[in-house]
Amino acid sequence: MKEWGSFRHRNLYFLKSSPEGLSPIVGSLLLLLMVFVLAGAIASSINLSGSRTNFQYPMARITLESCEGGLYGVGPDSERARLEENQFVLMHEGGDPLPLDSVSIKIFGYGNSYQGIPGNGGSPLSGELSVFYRDLGSGGKNSTCYVVHNSATLEDGLWDVGERLVLCGQDSAVAAVESSVKVGVDGNYNTSDNYGFKAGTEITLNVVDSKGRNVIAKRKAIVKLAD
Incomplete structure (x- = not known):
């Protein structure tokens, strides 16, 4: 025990x-x-x-200072405009500098483009117009239009505050170079990548960050007949 x-x-x-x-x-x-x-x-x-x-995402305040144009080669003479007279002037008023190689622009409205060469056997196409600037650099653009209009902005590769960007209907590169401006009419992108918007109609313009795929600015305006 x-x-x-x-x-x-x-x-x-x-x-x-x-x-x-x-x-x-x-x-x-x-x-x-x-x-x-x-x-x-x-x-x-x-x-x-x-x-x-x-x-x-980059953030910037972009305004549409002016929007002028007219159809090219079709309709009454009083409503027509040359391709280079179709111009959109955009102003960077504040926010981040935008790298030109990573920003695209899309414009939608009623207008026309061409199949073939305008004035040399080309045939006009009219309808719902879609214009796409793949980027804002000088590559694939018309040197006598886009590059000349935007020489100051293109200089450092950035769209800075206080700088303007001018787009026009003749910005696409010449036929020998692949254009970075693409134009379609009613979904048909077999065009010369030039454009004219009908005066008196509304256009929608989007500035887009290509990398983040976000819309930086969206603007609407009525096209004024070019003087």
């Missing part, structure tokens, strides 16, 4: 004292777990912050 009592006493002591011995270990493990959780939260916060910085 003495031996049984001694055995029982030892086991009761062990059961009683075990929680007290385990407490420091459990506390250390909990503290270590908290450290890992905090470290993970801080790392996630830094990564998310970096992601926002890297993929931040």
